[in-house]
Amino acid sequence: MDLTKKEIIELLKSDGASLFMEADLVRKKYVKDEVHLRGLIEFSNVCKRNCAYCGLQNKNKNIKRYRLSEDEIIDHAKIGASLGYKTVVLQSGEDDYFNQKRLCSIIEKIKEFDLAITLSVGERTKEDYRAFKMSGADRFLLRIETTDENLYKSLHPNMDFNNRKKCLYNLKELGYETGTGSLVGLLNQTIESFADDILFFKELDADMVGIGPFIPHPDTPLRGELNKNNFDMALKVMAITRLVLPDINIPATTAMETINPNGRIIALKSGANVVMPNLTDISYRKNYEIYPNKACINEDAIKCRKCIEGKILSINRTLSNSKGFRNRAK
Numbered sequence: 001m002d003l004t005k006k007e008i009i010e011l012l013k014s015d016g017a018s019l020f021m022e023a024d025l026v027r028k029k030y031v032k033d034e035v036h037l038r039g040l041i042e043f044s045n046v047c048k049r050n051c052a053y054c055g056l057q058n059k060n061k062n063i064k065r066y067r068l069s070e071d072e073i074i075d076h077a078k079i080g081a082s083l084g085y086k087t088v089v090l091q092s093g094e095d096d097y098f099n100q101k102r103l104c105s106i107i108e109k110i111k112e113f114d115l116a117i118t119l120s121v122g123e124r125t126k127e128d129y130r131a132f133k134m135s136g137a138d139r140f141l142l143r144i145e146t147t148d149e150n151l152y153k154s155l156h157p158n159m160d161f162n163n164r165k166k167c168l169y170n171l172k173e174l175g176y177e178t179g180t181g182s183l184v185g186l187l188n189q190t191i192e193s194f195a196d197d198i199l200f201f202k203e204l205d206a207d208m209v210g211i212g213p214f215i216p217h218p219d220t221p222l223r224g225e226l227n228k229n230n231f232d233m234a235l236k237v238m239a240i241t242r243l244v245l246p247d248i249n250i251p252a253t254t255a256m257e258t259i260n261p262n263g264r265i266i267a268l269k270s271g272a273n274v275v276m277p278n279l280t281d282i283s284y285r286k287n288y289e290i291y292p293n294k295a296c297i298n299e300d301a302i303k304c305r306k307c308i309e310g311k312i313l314s315i316n317r318t319l320s321n322s323k324g325f326r327n328r329a330k
Contacts, residue, residue, distance in 0.1 A: 008240055026243055042278070042285065043073045046095040116323040206248060235267065
């Protein structure tokens with residue numbers, strides 16, 4: 001669906017009920033009732049960046065840092081395969097210890113389990129991205145967070161907005177299924193910038209888009225009160241993204257579940273078709289604290305899988321047995 005910026009703003013200002021119903025109908029038409037599960041492995045919380053909203057930021061001295069070994073990462077992926085996952089998501093802070101050679105080795109060994117691999121490891125060189133792709137990586141998630149360049153600069157010290165965009169276009173050029181997304185509810189964020197975010201997803205022709213309501217972390221410059229309205233606006237941004245990119249994969253994010261106990265189910269009823277249960281061992285998971293009080297933080301991999309499976313089946317959706325690549329509308 002082609003929507004103008006003005007039309008998107010009008011939808012963002014609406015009460016949302018009819019928007020969510022329309023997004024769910026579009027989801028059903030284009031990606032059916034299957035929900036794709038992606039097993040999340042948070043393999044390092046070391047990060048060289050200082051993003052103002054993120055608990056993993058380098059300046060945060062109150063966090064216990066960790067790195068999984070190569071064998072531990074592969075063991076996590078093996079557990080994911082045994083639980084029936086078809087995709088694993090390898091996510092970390094921007095940790096230079098996991099250089100091209102190390103990540104390529106990990107990717108190649110995980111591919112032996114016949115899993116699709118999504119990487120979420122931040123900004124890298126085009127040569128790195130090419131090497132990861134050749135080693136077997138299928139997807140890459142790099143959220144733009146906001147397309148408001150001034151806001152982006154204020155939140156990301158010593159980072160380059162244009163390089164962020166360049167990385168995304170490099171990923172598309174290299175043949176990755178490319179994912180991006182945004183935070184909703186940041187200080188000084190406007191409804192116009194939400195519309196620009198959605199139009200950027202369309203311009204990029206993103207294959208997957210993750211929308212997260214902003215949840216303040218107490219050990220960051222953006223510490224403060226949680227605004228529950230972030231959930232409703234994030235849901236609207238997600239639903240409109242489904243309208244403009246009807247055949248893509250859209251996760252019901254854990255951040256939504258953190259704000260609202262039924263957040264993922266509400267998202268699945270409003271256009272989402274992906275859930276990313278956590279495979280990370282509980283002893284590490286509590287220290288991957290991008291934001292506090294994350295949902296499911298104390299559930300092991302088996303319990304997490306069973307819990308989300310029950311929720312999906314309760315709303316008459318089915319669990320996908322495929323790797324869940326984008327099936328472009330003809």
